[in-house]
Amino acid sequence: MILIKCPYCGERDQSEFSNGGEAHVIRPKNPESLSDKDWGEYVFYRNNPKGIFYERWVHSHGCKKWFNAVRNTSTDQILRVYKVNEKRPDLSDFKNTLKSPSGEPLVGSGNFAVKK
């Protein structure tokens, strides 16, 4: 159970929030002008990286506000929270973040609890 800092309310328990998937996927202004492929990309395709991920959260059992967060998906650390109208932080801000609890590879999982 991680702690999440709602930009409006402060730090609260994870159970008060719901995850809304990848952030910064903007609904096209003129859907009719899009090709089937481009529209399909918008509706169905999302990134799922291991590592730094920009995602949306909503404080569903609190102020009900949506906001964005930068989370390291391999460590579950929330590195930054920001309001929806705020600028997306640059990826280079997070280059010194721990890659994973045990330094495991970028793809795949497994047990790497033992330091070699």
Add this chain to the structure above:
Amino acid sequence: MSAINNNCEYISKRLIKITFDGKTYEAYEGDTIASALLRNNIRLVGRSFKYHRPRGIYTCGIEEPNALVQIISEHNEPNTRATIKRVYDGMEITSQNRWPSLRYDFGAINNILSPIFSAGFYYKTFMGPKGFWKNLYEPLIRRSAGLGKPPKNFRSKSTHQYHNTDVVIIGAGLSGLAAAKKFINTKYKVLFIEQDSYLGGVLKNSNKVKTINGLTPQEWISETEELILNSKNITILKNTLVTTYNFTNHLIALEDKFAGKKIDLNKSELTLHKIRTSNTIIANGHIERFISFRNNDLPGVMLASSFEKYIHRYGVVPEKEPVIFTNNSSSLSLLKKLISLGCKPKAYVDSRKKDNIETEIKKILKDKEIPFFSDAEIEGCDGNKKVETITIRQGKSFNKLKSSMLCVSGGYNPDIHLFTQSKGLVKWDKNILSFKPDTPFQKTITLGSTSGNYNFKKLCDEINEKLSIFKTKKVSLDINLNVPNKFSIKELWETKKKNNSNWSKSFIDLHNDVTTKDLKQAITEGFDRIEHLKRYTTNSMGTDQGKISSINSLAIVSKMLKKEISEVGTTTYRPPYAPLSFAAIAGRSTYEFYDPERKTSIHSWHLKNNAVFEDVGQWKRPWYFKASENETMHQAVQRESKMLRENAGILDGSTLGKIEIKGRDALEFMNLMYTNAFSKMKPMTSRYAMMLGEDGMIKDDGIICKISDQHFIATTTSSGAPKVLADMEEYLQTEWPHLQVYLNSITEQFSTFNISGPKTREIMMKVFPDIDFSNDAFPFMTFKNFDYKETKIRIMRASFTGELGYEIYIPPKFGLELWEEIFSCGKEFNLIPYGTETMHLLRAEKGYIVIGQETDGTVTPIDLNYNWMIGKNKKDFIGKRSLSRPDTSREDRKQLVGLSPINKKDIIEEGQHIVELNELPKKISNPIKYLGHVSSGYHSPNLNHSIGLAMIRGGKNLLGQKFFVTATGKTKNIPVEIVNPVFIDPENKRLTS
């Protein structure tokens, strides 16, 4: 051959009575079940999981793999660790996994059959034929394998407690106490957690430490505890076990509020502490491990430090003349304690070379003339349900000794469970032959033996150094020892077997009955990855998580694979550290508190009028009303449906979701959210509308009332209301923040009644004599507001039955009164109450769909022939673009049709398949072509035959064609005709009458 009592300050001398397997025994207050049984010379306490082998008490703590018992006097609580659970007067205990009795257990035949129960036997043996698993294998395995019986039904009074703190110290042994001492009267808020009911750890469990700062260990503990208790910033939690170490320093700990006491049914028996801390200090010590040898599971084999703990902590010496078998220096303290009590071990077997064995040990053994075997090992032991003879191997010679107990020490493992749960990295340490914490992932500090420091003299420096990040004073520890300070150990995991018989086994996991032979076999079969091997053999997968044996198995496997142990790695340590009761997790969220029930303002009337309820989300809705005691559901629904189309009926629709949409841009917002076009709609009119997902699939439906371009009220399905509101909110906040719109859930602000049927107008005129209900004044799909008594009401002309109908909205406070008024007015018109099942039947007759019944997340409005609902001229709405995707514009999509049986007596069942065959083959060898499914099936009392709604491939073009519908338990299918889904009043004459 028997136990003796030792003076012990932790045990009161008050005698109490307990029963074990029906027999009454005397115990002391303060005993655990295990110490009480040992005091009474009971060695056999259970049967093992797979082979039903006799098992005894192996340890003296949470790591116990064998001694699991059932507490009859506590709702039958199963799988209780006898080594932890404290007794009270009148406690009733039984052993587990035996039939008919512990001494004569029928399942022990599994041990003789053991060749078929080896590694992976579940996977290999129970493969087929089809149906055998469900009907034969599973029931058989469930009966013969396994542990206790499930507990009885009871109402838990467990509670949850939340903490926010600066520091948590886990474990109140020597290191924990010294660490806590540093925080006395500082600004840090500290939670100090101890699993036992006494502080002290190793200091009270052994005599390894002689003095601390000139005080006896007990004096030092008392002094320190006193100081901590007087310090306002530190809270001590005793009888509390930290089970879980989550991300962001979130700990879960379980407190037993009734340790050693009979549970009071009116009080909370367990408290689950949920702790958020800035720093965690783990000082929960070490766990002794065993050594594998032939029959190392016989009752009478016990870990050496546990034997020692029974003497010090519980005042019971389980056996005066045990054999001691060790590979390290730590067993000296047990030897010395036994001598001081006037006991004399039968033999001292040390696997280390004579030169490497401490001089003090050799001197004592020589002085007391105790048989001493150095560079030797236990080959195995034998006996009937207990240890009787012990075979010692020294070089090529064997010695057989008679003794009833064998104390074993295979070394110590730092207790790294919590540290690895926190995602810290561990490292192999050659000096202690175990893994120890290396790199923490969170703000975690390990101290003392948990950190792999077995050196008492270095403890003080370690604590001062590691805790220097806190603003605290230095502590000083001047420790005098009874044992050598330097820990010495020789690698030994399994001894060589001489005898080989079917009964003789060398166990690596006592809890799950895994032998060292199973490990070898699994590797031979190719399971050379430790995580695979674990699952294939079930090694260390028991509820003890292999606390005394998992490192041994890693070592044995690494030897077989000829790899370094750090290369083999560990399996994952998972929470909880030790099993915890579901009652603790559930807390107060049980029975009616588990999920709240939502009731409408008319609920009491429904109860009085024999409503049978249906759960819709959290709502209780009348399903149907019983007219008489013997009326079946079918009869009730047929009666209600017929009566409504003849006269009138009323439904409590208060559960329907209602959302108010207000603001400058409300019209634009509604045009974007729903398929329909709202721009040209006149104020005070309403419209049936649909909401799609961005993929074009129907999400919800409802009636939209337009009060003005700036004010709408949307109704939703009863269970979909929260989701629709959340989706609207999401789009407003994230995609269209420029729109000025405000949303409000008003579901519970109104009681809603749907009254419909041909006589509705007459009833309404009688209830509301001042309102003009004529078609001209009040046409279909319009609504009006009225003053009614001291409140305001809204009436809308709408219908879900296909009959003339009105919906009445009134504040719930006045709801019941109006409902009763309508009934008294409606009596002369034979007005009936009806439930959701009749509503579903009537709407199916009319061809109206229900979200979640005709739709399943793969249905578009076009599939339902609802093209008229789509605002084609609107530039955009959610899901619009997807309606012209190649997939959604396919001709052969499943589309809504009606089904009418050709033989009018046949019954069309919901959920059945639609096929081309009139009869199913007896044996199905090829897939049968599937055309679609029946989404709704009812017997229509108004048509007097069965009808169905169905989703069929390319259904729109199949009108008038004949197909077949499968039927439960029959191979003969029902011939049906594809018809228009509107069975009643396709011209809408009734609706608009």
